[in-house]
Amino acid sequence: MSLTRCPNGHMFSTRKHGNLCPYCSISVEPAAVRGGDRKAAQQPETDDKTMPYLGETKGIHPVTGWLVCIEGPQLGQDYRIMAEKNFIGRSEEMHIRIIGDNTVSRRNHAVIVYDPKKRNFYLLPGDASGLAYHNNEAVYSPVELTSYDVIQLGHSKFIFIPLCGAHFEWEDSSG
Secondary structure (H helix, E strand, O other): OEEEEEOOOOOEHHHHHEEEOOOOOEEEHHHHOOOOHHHHHHHOOOOOOOOOOOOOOOOOOOOOOEEEEEOOOOOOOOOOOEEEEEEEEEOOOOOOEEEOOOOOOOOOEEEEEEEEEOOOEEEEEEOOOOOEOOOOOOOOOEEEEOOOOEEOOOOEEEEEEEEEOOOOOOOOOOO
């Protein structure tokens, strides 16, 4: 893949964008692109430096763990667990939305909590009528989760996989 530098120092692919820089819309001479005047094309006229585009970094909530569906309509689907409370249900407002299993309550079937201060996960029963099961035991009060615990909600089963904990923690997981 050949990259070209515009006079402002932006690197871009001429194959994808032609001779027009996608960042500053400055046309780069074809001779400079093909190497005839490569020095002129590579020398930025200003002190601006090319910065990599890392995407939108504000508003990213780092993942702390996952639920992976091992049985049910969403077999193979993974769900991200974030810091603090993660409400589970079928509704769009739920942090973890289980679709396709109508035996899962619409709202608050269960809650998974990651406590970043204590670095541990808990499964809490929700306020809906459906029960949550932890390793085939009904959950009536908070239960601490460990790696590869099995959680059942309705007809769906999930394996719990932590990322954060004793061995790893985001520096600022509050977002």
